[in-house]
Amino acid sequence: MYLDYVIRRFSITLLVFVLAVSINFALPRLTPGDPVEQQLNQLISTSSGSIGDVKAIVESYRARFGLDQPVWRQYLDYWGMVLRLDLGFSLANYPERVGESIAAAMPWTLGLLGMATLLSFAVGTLMGGMLAWPRAPRWIGWFAAPFLVLSAIPYFLIGVVLLFVGAIVYRIFPAGGGFPFDMTPGFDGATILGIAWHATLPALSIILAQIGAWAIGMRGMIVSVLGEDYIMLAEAKGLSQRRIFLWYAVRNALLPQLTKLALTLGHLVSGAILVEVIFSYPGMGYRLYQAIQSKDFFVIQGIVLILSMSIALTMFILDLLYPLIDPRITNKRS
Amino acid sequence: MSAPVLEIADLSVRYRTPKGPAFAVDSIGFNLMPRERLGLVGESGSGKSTTVLALMRMIRPPGEISARHMRLEGRDVLALSTEELRRTRFARMSLVPQGAMSSLNPVLTIGAQFADLFAAHGQKSDTARIAKLLARVGLPAHVSSRFPHELSGGMKQRVCIALAIALTPAVILADEPTSALDVVVQKQVLATLGRVQQEIGAAIILIGHDMALMAHFVDRIGVMYAGRLVETGPVKSVFAAPKHPYTKMLIGALPSLTEKRAFQGIPGVPPSLTDRPPGCPFQTRCPAADARCRAEAPALRQVGAAHDAACHFAEAA
Numbered sequence: 031m032y033l034d035y036v037i038r039r040f041s042i043t044l045l046v047f048v049l050a051v052s053i054n055f056a057l058p059r060l061t062p063g064d065p066v067e068q069q070l071n072q073l074i075s076t077s078s079g080s081i082g083d084v085k086a087i088v089e090s091y092r093a094r095f096g097l098d099q100p101v102w103r104q105y106l107d108y109w110g111m112v113l114r115l116d117l118g119f120s121l122a123n124y125p126e127r128v129g130e131s132i133a134a135a136m137p138w139t140l141g142l143l144g145m146a147t148l149l150s151f152a153v154g155t156l157m158g159g160m161l162a163w164p165r166a167p168r169w170i171g172w173f174a175a176p177f178l179v180l181s182a183i184p185y186f187l188i189g190v191v192l193l194f195v196g197a198i199v200y201r202i203f204p205a206g207g208g209f210p211f212d213m214t215p216g217f218d219g220a221t222i223l224g225i226a227w228h229a230t231l232p233a234l235s236i237i238l239a240q241i242g243a244w245a246i247g248m249r250g251m252i253v254s255v256l257g258e259d260y261i262m263l264a265e266a267k268g269l270s271q272r273r274i275f276l277w278y279a280v281r282n283a284l285l286p287q288l289t290k291l292a293l294t295l296g297h298l299v300s301g302a303i304l305v306e307v308i309f310s311y312p313g314m315g316y317r318l319y320q321a322i323q324s325k326d327f328f329v330i331q332g333i334v335l336i337l338s339m340s341i342a343l344t345m346f347i348l349d350l351l352y353p354l355i356d357p358r359i360t361n362k363r364s
Numbered sequence: 365m366s367a368p369v370l371e372i373a374d375l376s377v378r379y380r381t382p383k384g385p386a387f388a389v390d391s392i393g394f395n396l397m398p399r400e401r402l403g404l405v406g407e408s409g410s411g412k413s414t415t416v417l418a419l420m421r422m423i424r425p426p427g428e429i430s431a432r433h434m435r436l437e438g439r440d441v442l443a444l445s446t447e448e449l450r451r452t453r454f455a456r457m458s459l460v461p462q463g464a465m466s467s468l469n470p471v472l473t474i475g476a477q478f479a480d481l482f483a484a485h486g487q488k489s490d491t492a493r494i495a496k497l498l499a500r501v502g503l504p505a506h507v508s509s510r511f512p513h514e515l516s517g518g519m520k521q522r523v524c525i526a527l528a529i530a531l532t533p534a535v536i537l538a539d540e541p542t543s544a545l546d547v548v549v550q551k552q553v554l555a556t557l558g559r560v561q562q563e564i565g566a567a568i569i570l571i572g573h574d575m576a577l578m579a580h581f582v583d584r585i586g587v588m589y590a591g592r593l594v595e596t597g598p599v600k601s602v603f604a605a606p607k608h609p610y611t612k613m614l615i616g617a618l619p620s621l622t623e624k625r626a627f628q629g630i631p632g633v634p635p636s637l638t639d640r641p642p643g644c645p646f647q648t649r650c651p652a653a654d655a656r657c658r659a660e661a662p663a664l665r666q667v668g669a670a671h672d673a674a675c676h677f678a679e680a681a
C-alpha cells in the first residue's frame with residue numbers, strides 16, 4: 031500500500047530529525063570552552079575598567095540561558111524550544127531571536143539559489159542531452175568545451191570574476207546587497223526589478239558554475255541510453271526525432287539527474303555560502319558566515335538544524351515522487 | 365504472377381574502420397514475393413541482423429549502405445527523403461526486434477507505445493483498436509495499461525509483434541524474434557507471428573540461426589556466410605539437396621532423431637571482414653577447396669529450380 035510506504039518513509043524522516051536535533055544539541059556542548067565566559071571575557075577585554083563581579087554575572091547568564099541545569103534537563107528544554115520553533119536568542123545581536131534572523135534570511139536564499147539551481151538544471155540537462163544526440167543541430171556542439179571548462183571552475187571564483195567585471199570595471203550591476211538601499215521594499219514593479227537587478231550577478235555565478243556539471247552528466251547518460259534497444263525500435267517505428275529524444279532518451283536518462291537535483295536543492299543553503307559572502311547577499315549563507323565569525327552559537331545551531339531538516343525533507347519528497355518518475359520503482363513490498 | 369514486394373540487388377553495408385572498410389554485408393540480392401516467408405540463416409557475424417537494419421535504413425555511422433537497387437513495393441528505399449522514410453517505417457515495412465526484453469520503453473505503458481506509433485503516422489488511436497491488436501497476438505486488453513517490466517519476456521515479444529502488424533505493413537522483418545525466449549515459448553511466439561502475418565497478408569523475412577526452427581516456418585531459405593548470400597532456394601530443396609558445402613555442413617550439424625552419433629561442428633572461423641582473401645570466403649573451412657577457390661570468388665548462380673548457390677562445385681554436388 032502506498033500509505034504504508036509513506037508512513038514507513040516518514041518515520042525514517044522523523045528519526046533523522048531526532049538525530050539531527052540531538053547532535054545539534056550535543057556538538058556545542060562537546061566543544062571546549064564556555065560560551066558565557068567567552069562572551070564575558072570578550073566584553074572585559076574590550077571595556078576599559080572592571081565590570082563588577084564576573085562570577086556573579088556568569089552565574090546569572092547561565093541561569094538566564096538554562097546552562098545551570100543538568101544536561102538531561104537542558105536536552106528536554108531544547109526539544110521544547112525546537113518544537114515551539116523557538117531557536118533562542120542570537121548571542122551576537124541580542125535580543126534578536128534566531129528564528130527571526132533565519133526567517134529574514136531564508137526567502138533571499140530560496141529565491142536566489144532555488145531559481146538559479148532550477149534554471150541551470152533545466153538548461154544544462156537539455157543542452158547536455160542534445161550534446162549527445164546525433165541528430166541535434168550542429169551549433170550545440172560549440173558548447174561542449176565551454177561546459178567542460180565551466181564544470182571545473184569553482185562557483186566563488188566565477189563570482190569574484192563576475193563581480194570584478196560586472197560591478198567594478200563596468201559598473202553595470204550593483205556590487206552587493208539584496209536590494210537598493212534607498213528603496214522601501216513593497217510589492218511593486220520597482221521592488222521586483224531592484225531585487226532582480228541585485229540578484230543577477232550572484233545568480234549568474236551559480237548558474238555558470240553548475241550548468242557544465244548538469245550538461246556533462248546528462249550527456250553521459252544519453253550516450254548510454256542511445257545504445258538501448260527501445261531507442262532502436264522507436265526509430266524503426268517511424269517516430270519523430272523530437273518524440274524519441276524527449277520521451278525515449280531524455281525521459282529515461284533523467285532519473286539520476288533528478289536525484290542529483292534533489293540533493294543539490296537540499297544542500298542549497300550551505301552550497302553557496304561563499305557566493306552570498308562575495309556579493310554580501312542577505313541570505314542564509316551570509317548569515318551563517320557572520321554567525322561563525324562572531325561565534326554566535328545559537329544562530330549556527332539554528333541554521334544547521336534548518337539545513338539538516340531541509341535535506342531530510344527533500345529526500346522524503348523525492349522518495350514519494352520516485353514511483354511517479356520511474357514506474358519500475360514501486361512502494362509495494364513484493 | 366504478381367510483382368515482388370521487395371527487390372534487392374547488390375546490397376552492401378560497409379563500416380569504415382582504421383584497418384580499412386569492413387564489409388558486414390557484401391553484395392547480396394534477393395526478391396521477396398507478397399506473403400512469402402524467407403528465412404536468413406548464418407552464424408554470428410554473418411551479416412543477418414545488419415541486412416535487416418540496412419533494409420530499414422537504420423545503419424548508423426560509420427556504417428554505409430549501398431545497393432544497385434532496394435525497392436519496397438516499387439519505390440527505391442535508398443532514394444526516400446528522411447520524412448518519407450519515417451512515414452514508410454512500420455507502415456510498409458515493420459520490424460520485430462531481437463531484444464524483446466529491452467525493446468519497449470520502460471517508462472511508458474504498452475498502450476502509450478501503441479499510441480506513439482499511431483500518432484507518428486497520423487492515425488487516431490483508441491483503446492478498442494489497441495485491444496484488438498493485443499487480442500490478435502493472444503494478449504488480454506488490460507496489458508495496454510501495463511508497463512513493460514510487468515510483463516514476461518514472451519508477452520513483451522507478443523507486444524512487439526502486435527506493434528509490427530498495427531499498420532498492416534507489406535513486409536515484416538523479424539530479427540531472431542525468439543532467441544531470448546525458452547523453447548516452449550519460442551514455438552508459441554513463432555506460431556503467433558506466422559498466423560498474424562498470414563492474416564494481414566504480409567511477407568516476412570525471418571532471421572535466425574536455428575535451422576530446425578527455420579525449416580518449419582519459412583518457404584524459402586537463404587544461407588549467409590561472411591556477409592554474402594551463399595545459397596538460397598525453396599526450403600525443401602535446400603534441405604534435401606544442399607549445393608553449397610557450408611549449407612551441407614550446417615544441415616549435417618543438426619542432431620538426428622533416428623541416428624545416434626557424435627555432434628558435428630564446422631571447424632575453423634569465418635574470415636576477417638576487413639582483410640578479405642581473394643577467392644571464395646569459405647575456402648579455409650571447405651573440405652573441397654582447390655586452387656580455383658583460392659583465386660576466384662564464385663558468383664551466386666542458378667543450380668536448380670529457384671535454387672541458387674555460390675560454389676564452383678555446386679553442379680557436382
